[in-house]
Amino acid sequence: MTPAVSPAIHIRRYEHPADYASLRLCFIELQRWERQFEPSLPDPEQVADDYLADMLSRCEATSGHVLLAQCAGAIVGFVCLMTKVPRELDDSLEPYAYISDLVVASDHRERGVGHRLVAEAETLARAAGIRRLKVGVLVANKQTHRFYHGRGFRDYTVQLIKNL
Secondary structure, three states, X not given: OOOOOOOOEEXXXXXXXXXXXXXXXHHHHHHHHHHOOXXXXXXXXXXXXXXXXXXXXXXXXXXXXXXXXXXXXXXXXXXXXXXXXXXXXXXXXXXXXXXXXXXXXXXXXXXXXXXXXXXXHHHHHHHOOOOOEEEOXXXXXXXXXXXXXXXXXXXXXXXXXXXX
């Protein structure tokens, strides 16, 4: 079931460089959230600029989109959709879209913001003729698993890791 959505939330495209500082703050919040599940992740402040430069570059290379959720003039979340990701050699023959990042500020969660961001990403992927959408989730992040399962995603693959 989709949570009630505040009518004050507006979804729009990222505008560089005007929105960069807000995008960076959202990324840092996402990484801090994920570090509780995987403490080996790097300090968000140290990697934010390099990560975002790479994310934006990959997004552009795949005809992708960065969408922002805005409430009362403030950015409260974003989704990065890589629209036409080249197929993997051991996977389906068709390209797919990939959600590389999705974050909603903690004080705006459970209000439908994430649902709206993903719905808009799905719309853009369909408009580009893409028929499969993938996303990666940390195994220990059960809340995010539930969120994506509730949006119709299914488990596809699990990557295993061993510390040496």
